[in-house]
């Protein structure tokens with residue numbers, strides 16, 4: 001595991017972009033495609049800032065959602081809606097490169113359908129993402145895997161529905177831990193004072209929180225944070 005502390009949000013977004021560029025170019029050289037999972041929340045801001053400057057063949061990217069809210073695309077809560085509004089057009093990525101959840105169905109149906117969609121790109125018992133870009137919530141959740149929730153133990157399916165998410169909106173779909181830990185690399189990226197306490201609990205106290213269950217078998221796990229978020233971490 002590597003913990004990288006950058007001076008500010010700008011440097012953090014540049015570092016994140018550099019790691020994404022390397023992962024993308026390696027994947028494209030290896031299998032002519034880059035399969036990346038993205039999260040919602042504040043990560044999008046970092047990606048908008050960083051991705052513009054990277055040199056890679058964006059047309060080879062297929063972008064999946066680590067989790068997605070079961071709402072219409074034009075709802076302000078839709079993660080795809082946010083990427084469509086804020087990222088498409090600013091970097092050479094088109095809408096159809098995103099693997100979207102099925103619209104107008106329950107979380108259960110959307111989760112099953114998402115597995116079918118993923119199965120068009122991955123073989124094997126678990127999908128092997130080239131990279132997962134993860135966020136951490138203030139309670140230590142990642143994707144839509146929340147502390148104390150039974151989904152933390154789900155090891156039977158690639159994508160699970162959740163209808164009682166403590167972070168609104170309640171209905172979502174999320175990849176499960178076996179999928180996360182089968183990824184070739186995982187990156188947590190975050191900034192700001194608001195993340196500092198939880199980062200201490202996670203990385204210093206090593207509490208049993210969902211984010212601490214992210215242990216990719218590949219061993220490639222990065223935490224990239226700014227000085228404010230990392231203020232309790234040793235240099």
Ligand SMILES: O=C(O)[C@H](O)[C@@H](O)[C@H](O)[C@H](O)COP(=O)(O)O
Pocket residue numbers: 039040041042043067068069079134135136137138141142143144167
């Ligand atoms: O649906 C979501 O909300 C996200 O996918 C979620 O998993 C996010 O990564 C964390 O909640 C952190 O969000 P922030 O970075 O906005 O705190």
